Amino acid sequence: MGAIQIEHYLMLSAVLFTLGVLGVLLRRNAILVFMSVELMLNAANLALVAFARHWGQSDGHVFVFFVVTVAAAEVAVGLALLVTIFRTRQSINIDELRMMEG
Amino acid sequence: MTDLHFWLFLLVGGSAVAAAVGMLLLRNAVYSALCLIYIMGALALLFLMLDAPFLALVQVAVYAGAVMVLFLFVMMLLGNQAISAGEREIRGLPIIASIAATLFILVAGLAIQSGDVDSRAPPPSPPQLRVAQYLPAEAAAEGVELWIGGIETAADFGYGSVSAFTTLPAGQHTISLVAADGSRLYEGDVTLAAGESASWLIYAGEGGAPQATRITEDGSHVSLRESRVALVNLSDRPLAVYDTGSDRELDPARDPLWAAELAPGGASEKRLTERGSVDLAFVDLATGETMLRTPVLELAGGQSTLLVAAADATGRTVLHDHPAETADAFGSPAAVGHSLFRRYLLPFEMIGVLLLAALVGGIIVAQGQRREVRRRDVRRRVARTLAAAIEAQVADPAVGSAAGETTGAAQLPPSAGVADGD
Numbered sequence: 001m002g003a004i005q006i007e008h009y010l011m012l013s014a015v016l017f018t019l020g021v022l023g024v025l026l027r028r029n030a031i032l033v034f035m036s037v038e039l040m041l042n043a044a045n046l047a048l049v050a051f052a053r054h055w056g057q058s059d060g061h062v063f064v065f066f067v068v069t070v071a072a073a074e075v076a077v078g079l080a081l082l083v084t085i086f087r088t089r090q091s092i093n094i095d096e097l098r099m100m101e102g
Numbered sequence: 103m104t105d106l107h108f109w110l111f112l113l114v115g116g117s118a119v120a121a122a123v124g125m126l127l128l129r130n131a132v133y134s135a136l137c138l139i140y141i142m143g144a145l146a147l148l149f150l151m152l153d154a155p156f157l158a159l160v161q162v163a164v165y166a167g168a169v170m171v172l173f174l175f176v177m178m179l180l181g182n183q184a185i186s187a188g189e190r191e192i193r194g195l196p197i198i199a200s201i202a203a204t205l206f207i208l209v210a211g212l213a214i215q216s217g218d219v220d221s222r223a224p225p226p227s228p229p230q231l232r233v234a235q236y237l238p239a240e241a242a243a244e245g246v247e248l249w250i251g252g253i254e255t256a257a258d259f260g261y262g263s264v265s266a267f268t269t270l271p272a273g274q275h276t277i278s279l280v281a282a283d284g285s286r287l288y289e290g291d292v293t294l295a296a297g298e299s300a301s302w303l304i305y306a307g308e309g310g311a312p313q314a315t316r317i318t319e320d321g322s323h324v325s326l327r328e329s330r331v332a333l334v335n336l337s338d339r340p341l342a343v344y345d346t347g348s349d350r351e352l353d354p355a356r357d358p359l360w361a362a363e364l365a366p367g368g369a370s371e372k373r374l375t376e377r378g379s380v381d382l383a384f385v386d387l388a389t390g391e392t393m394l395r396t397p398v399l400e401l402a403g404g405q406s407t408l409l410v411a412a413a414d415a416t417g418r419t420v421l422h423d424h425p426a427e428t429a430d431a432f433g434s435p436a437a438v439g440h441s442l443f444r445r446y447l448l449p450f451e452m453i454g455v456l457l458l459a460a461l462v463g464g465i466i467v468a469q470g471q472r473r474e475v476r477r478r479d480v481r482r483r484v485a486r487t488l489a490a491a492i493e494a495q496v497a498d499p500a501v502g503s504a505a506g507e508t509t510g511a512a513q514l515p516p517s518a519g520v521a522d523g524d
Contacts, residue, residue: 004108007214009152012115014210016141018203019122025199031131031177031184035138038169039122042145045157053152055223058437062446064157065438068164069453073460075169079176080468086180 009050017043030085030092034078041071107151114151118144131185135173142166154433226297229272230319234264234424235279236305236336236412237287237312243415245282251275261414264424272296277314279304288312301424305336305412307367315367320406323431324374329401330428332372335364336412337419340387343370345380352383352392363387377403384411384419394419404428 016039023036045064052060086092118141125137142165149158177184233248238261248256248265256265259279272295279287288304290313299319307313317334324330335341343361346352360382361370380401384394394411399421401407408424430437442450486494 004111006219008111008115009148010214011211012119012148014207014214015119016122018206018210019119019126021206022199022203023126026126026196029131029184031173032125032134035125035134035173038165039125039138039141042142042165045161046145046148049149049152049154049157051219052154052433054219056432057224058432058441059445061154061157061433061438062441064154065160065442066449066453068160069457072164072169073457075172076464077460077467079172080464083176083179084467086184090183092180092184 006050006054010047013043013047013050015043016040016046028093028095030082030094030097031079033094034075034082038071038075041067111148111151114144114147118148129186131177132174135170135177138173139166139170142170152433156433156435156438228269229294229296229298229300230267230269230321231275231292231294231300231302232265232267232424232426233277233302233304234262234410234422235259235288236261236303236410236414236422237279238306238413238415238417239287239310240415241281241283241285241287246287247280249276249278249280262420262422264422267299267426270294277302277304279312288314290314292316301408303334303336303410305367308338313367315369317369317408319408319426320372321426321429324404324406324428325431326403327377328374329377329403330372330374330406331401332406332408333361333364333370334408334410335366335368335384336410337393338366338413339393340365341393341411342385342387344383344385346383347381352385352395354385357383372406375401377401382409382421384421394421399423 020036020038020040020043023039024033027033027036045067048060048064048067052058052064082092085097089097091097121137121140121144125134125141128134128137142161146158146161146166149155149161231250233250233255235246235248243260244258246259246263247254248259248263250268251270255268256263259265274291274293276289276291278289281287290302290304292300292302294300299321301317301319302314303317304312304314315334315336317332320330333343341361341364342359343364344352344354344357345360346357360373364370378401379398381395381398383392385391386393399409402425404427405425406428407426410422410424411419412422414420430440
């Protein structure tokens, strides 16, 4: 071992992404589901930066910049939705939010 | 150094994974948020290790700062129930999810290990070429046109002119100089490979015949404190070059030697010097006399400069300097900003529109349903007849029925009755 390669970063990115998916699947608290989505986005960012470094092209950095922006927008709208849902239903447990169920 | 890098990666990456597991398992949502902040910070460190200082900064400011403050703020706003919302678990889901996750990591690891990352490397950028001419002949002085590959690249390309860097397809190109009377002053072929950057210097060789020398340019990043310099000798004698420091007499024993022997038509190695003023002396190696003293020359930082000594029309050797921009440092704010505004301007604008939409959407959603105010006639709701008012005061229905309806209601208009009502 010793020399660090892009594979190490990709592997770390895959592990973090999987933990994010697990968070979305297992946690019932809507805020935690959101935080797990953020973790998945961050894992993808890590892979993008690793690839940009590997090929010496800064395009990957621009994509990461875009992902960060979209994530910020998503969090703002998502948390506003959560607050509204909490006001009307007095709960943010996603198992109890079943008014859209067919 | 690489060993340190590796252990740092293990430490930071491993602790980030541990924090992610903690985020998954901790019951209290505030602790989970703290874990996520740690992961963001760890990722910022990894970005630094991956030569992306700008993104590391954005990561800390936007993710660990703004986004996580928003999360904690909403948690505190919604209170205790949001922090420890009921974690009723679906039976068997954790086991199934863990198995699926392990499988996913295995498949991803296999793909990463067996995949050939390098075979899909992006193509190198097309080559760039600039041309400079130093022909002292009288015909080369005015009205000369520069043609590269059959396209007129520059007009009025006189002595000492240098063209801008032109992007060309890889391959062979013909460079020609056409005099004002239509005759060819020079014609030559240059072969360029992808990713290359070169200067093509046309000068008068032995006997005054035009010939050219090719200098491969190095456009890689130079820090703002330094300047990259290459010396080119286009005179007919071998030269040595000294830096005399400030405007002093040349002292070959003490002054630093920049080039020991520059053959005619030859170029020195590229060297990095501190930016600022230099004062060069070009010494003829055959006679030992100083052929050329530059005026104090300012070398700007972050540039790559070609210093060319060439004979002019009077036969004197003159120095020409041709600075060129160098690339921004990889991952620096300047590099990200350049690709953002040059190649990705439209996506950037669209992201701006998206943020605006999110802003408006967030306001609309968070405002909730506006409670419908029933617009009944307020006057009617507060008004009562004079009889009812007196009845309430006196608590005697007989007075109201006798006096109220005949006198009071007739004298007071309905609006006045409202004003009186208490």
